[in-house]
Amino acid sequence: MMSRSYTNLLDLAEGNFAALGPAGGGARRRSGSFGMKRMSRVMTVPGTLSELDGEDESEPAATNSVASDVPSSVSGERLLVVSNQLPIVARRRPDGRGWSFSWDDDSLLLQLRDGIPDEMEVLFVGGVRADIPLAEQDEVSQALYDRFRCVAVFLPESLHDRFYHSFCKRQLWPLFHYMLPFASSAPTATSSSSSSSSAPPAGNGRFDRGSWEAYVLANKFFFEKVVEVINPEDDYVWVHDYHLMALPTFLRRRFNRLRIGFFLHSPFPSSEIYRTLPVREEILKALLNCDLIGFHTFDYARHFLSCCSRMLGIEYQSKRGYIGLEYFGRTVGIKIMPVGIHMDQLQAVLCLPDRQWRVSELQQQFEGKTVLLGVDDMDIFKGINLKLLAFENMLRTHPKWQGRAVLVQIAKPVRGKGKDLEAIEAEIRESYNRINGEFGRSGYSPVVFIDRDVSSVEKSAYYTIAECVVVTAVRDGMNLTPYEYIVCRQGTPRLESSSEVTGPKKSMLVVSEFIGCSPSLSGAIRVNPWNVEATAEAMNEAISMSDQEKQLRHEKHYRYVSTHDVAYWSKSFIQDLERACKDHFRRTCWGIGLGFGFRVVALDPHFTKLNMDSIVMAYERSESRAIFLDYDGTLVPQTSINKTPSAEVLRIINTLCSDERNIVFIVSGRGRDKLGEWFSSCPKLGIAAEHGYFLSGVGMMSGKRVPRLQTSDGWKWLNQ
Numbered sequence: 001m002m003s004r005s006y007t008n009l010l011d012l013a014e015g016n017f018a019a020l021g022p023a024g025g026g027a028r029r030r031s032g033s034f035g036m037k038r039m040s041r042v043m044t045v046p047g048t049l050s051e052l053d054g055e056d057e058s059e060p061a062a063t064n065s066v067a068s069d070v071p072s073s074v075s076g077e078r079l080l081v082v083s084n085q086l087p088i089v090a091r092r093r094p095d096g097r098g099w100s101f102s103w104d105d106d107s108l109l110l111q112l113r114d115g116i117p118d119e120m121e122v123l124f125v126g127g128v129r130a131d132i133p134l135a136e137q138d139e140v141s142q143a144l145y146d147r148f149r150c151v152a153v154f155l156p157e158s159l160h161d162r163f164y165h166s167f168c169k170r171q172l173w174p175l176f177h178y179m180l181p182f183a184s185s186a187p188t189a190t191s192s193s194s195s196s197s198s199a200p201p202a203g204n205g206r207f208d209r210g211s212w213e214a215y216v217l218a219n220k221f222f223f224e225k226v227v228e229v230i231n232p233e234d235d236y237v238w239v240h241d242y243h244l245m246a247l248p249t250f251l252r253r254r255f256n257r258l259r260i261g262f263f264l265h266s267p268f269p270s271s272e273i274y275r276t277l278p279v280r281e282e283i284l285k286a287l288l289n290c291d292l293i294g295f296h297t298f299d300y301a302r303h304f305l306s307c308c309s310r311m312l313g314i315e316y317q318s319k320r321g322y323i324g325l326e327y328f329g330r331t332v333g334i335k336i337m338p339v340g341i342h343m344d345q346l347q348a349v350l351c352l353p354d355r356q357w358r359v360s361e362l363q364q365q366f367e368g369k370t371v372l373l374g375v376d377d378m379d380i381f382k383g384i385n386l387k388l389l390a391f392e393n394m395l396r397t398h399p400k401w402q403g404r405a406v407l408v409q410i411a412k413p414v415r416g417k418g419k420d421l422e423a424i425e426a427e428i429r430e431s432y433n434r435i436n437g438e439f440g441r442s443g444y445s446p447v448v449f450i451d452r453d454v455s456s457v458e459k460s461a462y463y464t465i466a467e468c469v470v471v472t473a474v475r476d477g478m479n480l481t482p483y484e485y486i487v488c489r490q491g492t493p494r495l496e497s498s499s500e501v502t503g504p505k506k507s508m509l510v511v512s513e514f515i516g517c518s519p520s521l522s523g524a525i526r527v528n529p530w531n532v533e534a535t536a537e538a539m540n541e542a543i544s545m546s547d548q549e550k551q552l553r554h555e556k557h558y559r560y561v562s563t564h565d566v567a568y569w570s571k572s573f574i575q576d577l578e579r580a581c582k583d584h585f586r587r588t589c590w591g592i593g594l595g596f597g598f599r600v601v602a603l604d605p606h607f608t609k610l611n612m613d614s615i616v617m618a619y620e621r622s623e624s625r626a627i628f629l630d631y632d633g634t635l636v637p638q639t640s641i642n643k644t645p646s647a648e649v650l651r652i653i654n655t656l657c658s659d660e661r662n663i664v665f666i667v668s669g670r671g672r673d674k675l676g677e678w679f680s681s682c683p684k685l686g687i688a689a690e691h692g693y694f695l696s697g698v699g700m701m702s703g704k705r706v707p708r709l710q711t712s713d714g715w716k717w718l719n720q
């Protein structure tokens with residue numbers, strides 16, 4: 001029986017969006033609207049597997065198979081990077097007429113180009129971080145495509161609210177950060193939401209099916225934009241982050257053999273958390289339509305694999321260092337590779353002329369003080385208040401730091417607002433006012449709280465003067481703050497002559513054990529941020545450590561961070577994606593299934609479908625036959641509670657066994673006692689019980705049938 005969500009998804013896939021109101025912004029285009037789509041170099045042949053698995057045949061997009069003689073890697077390959085937002089900064093022109101656009105140099109998506117081979121063109125597909133009126137969307141789309149090879153996705157406003165603010169930010173994002181929607185108020189703190197005024201309709205953080213439908217529909221909008229520009233035989237598609245987890249299913253339905261990679265930038269939670277999501281199977285199955293799925297850490301990948309095992313019954317295999325999930329004949333690769341920073345860009349900031357001046361200013365401001373630094377988005381998972389409590393605790397338990405230690409906390413403001421965020425902001429304010437009230441004195445404020453946008457120059461200047469960076473996030477996918485700090489403390493050769501870089505390079509880190517970068521920072525002091533006293537001790541230890549020790553730790557970190565940069569990450573991902581897809585064009589692919597049950601069955605080209613008439617003919621022609629029958633799912637339905645074989649099954653088995661030319665075996669993992677009991681009325685039947693550990697029954701010797709082993713006790717198990 002189809003579940004409700006399947007029905008809805010099918011509706012969505014068929015273009016029935018009634019529940020969500022009119023869809024499509026002014027800029028929605030049909031295939032090929034940018035006028036540059038190339039012809040397919042591979043012919044497709046229709047076919048269906050529905051007879052084999054009893055699935056509905058009425059799904060035209062799902063039944064294409066592709067011929068197997070296909071070109072190997074060729075030039076002209078392109079990478080389509082699909083993400084919720086394009087790496088573009090959009091500004092209204094000062095005269096109010098039109099828009100000006102520039103690359104967002106801070107965007108990881110833009111930076112990843114450095115790891116992509118030069119001959120591979122990179123196109124971006126995603127939303128624009130600005131409210132572009134409907135009437136201007138066509139023009140903006142064309143400009144973005146012509147100038148930046150960016151394909152803009154515009155979602156109708158109401159759909160965007162339900163997709164992003166409601167499903168992404170109130171449901172997926174908190175859940176992936178281990179927050180279950182127990183309370184009636186929803187987590188709404190966002191780090192980059194577009195507007196707080198357009199509150200989503202869902203009233204709390206609990207699962208809301210309408211928002212899920214909006215999520216699926218929004219993913220379909222992204223899919224349509226990909227379709228406009230894709231050349232499925234030459235292109236790779238790299239989908240980013242939790243906003244677009246349904247997209248691989250849309251892509252796979254249309255393009256059976258498209259090369260699809262996905263990278264999750266947020267954490268993937270423990271299966272005990274993930275399994276509370278009502279659409280848990282749908283999302284897992286959608287991701288399994290990719291060829292490669294990437295995670296920042298081993299733990300996130302491990303959680304994903306246990307979800308696949310527990311919720312879908314799919315087990316992973318590890319071969320020669322690669323982890324793969326066998327999914328209907330395709331191997332879905334699992335990639336563990338934390339993202340890195342863009343070295344050149346950070347170093348370029350270090351060389352900007354006004355930076356030196358900013359560093360000197362800060363050195364003066366904090367002269368004689370030891371600066372601990374926090375740089376976080378102001379969101380509910382960053383644990384800023386826990387950091388303040390730990391700092392307060394350190395001042396109290398180690399009074400030598402009173403008057404000497406300063407915590408500078410930069411909290412990048414976010415536009416999204418919610419009750420949780422407001423409560424956390426109030427708590428933070430109360431904490432730093434209390435700390436400054438108790439420990440502050442003339443010329444000394446223990447906490448300097450900066451809740452405004454800070455330029456990259458200013459941020460790098462703070463990194464330079466900080467003795468230690470403290471990250472106490474309670475969950476974070478990766479968190480690149482420690483990496484940025486390490487690179488800024490190292491400086492660049494061009495700074496060697498300046499007064500800012502003197503003596504050996506050193507840095508010190510206190511980082512939460514709940515964030516993605518933690519495993520890669522072996523020289524950091526790792527803390528459980530919920531343990532305020534232990535974090536206070538870690539802060540004290542970090543700033544009290546000898547310079548030599550700080551230097552050793554810094555060198556170790558710098559070696560890692562400078563070699564595992566963003567280009568290293570993207571290069572490695574694309575290489576693995578290529579590898580995972582290398583035999584795609586040698587396989588015969590069949591799409592089957594409805595909605596999120598859709599998957600591609602990939603078969604060896606020599607695989608031929610069994611045909612009843614030819615089986616009967618071959619059976620009749622043969623002189624001797626070995627017939628091996630599985631038990632559960634073959635002789636008794638997988639779902640039946642009563643596992644005893646029916647009289648009909650026993651009759652058929654005895655008929656098969658009565659033919660002298662047949663040797664019939666049941667092969668099962670079940671125990672010998674039960675199988676022996678169930679088939680006691682089939683004296684000529686062979687049984688391989690407990691996966692073949694116990695054997696009983698007939699055999700052939702020199703072409704002659706040997707009698708089955710039987711004792712007065714009934715069955716004789718050969719290896720007993």
Ligand SMILES: O=P(O)(O)OC[C@H]1O[C@H](O[C@H]2O[C@H](CO)[C@@H](O)[C@H](O)[C@H]2O)[C@H](O)[C@@H](O)[C@@H]1O
Nearest residue numbers: 108190191192193265266339476477478479480
């Ligand atoms: O707020 P969103 O638009 O929903 O995006 C979520 C966050 O995405 C990015 O951060 C994530 O990816 C980073 C790089 O992999 C990783 O360091 C971080 O821990 C992840 O949360 C983005 O940088 C954040 O601003 C967004 O909040």
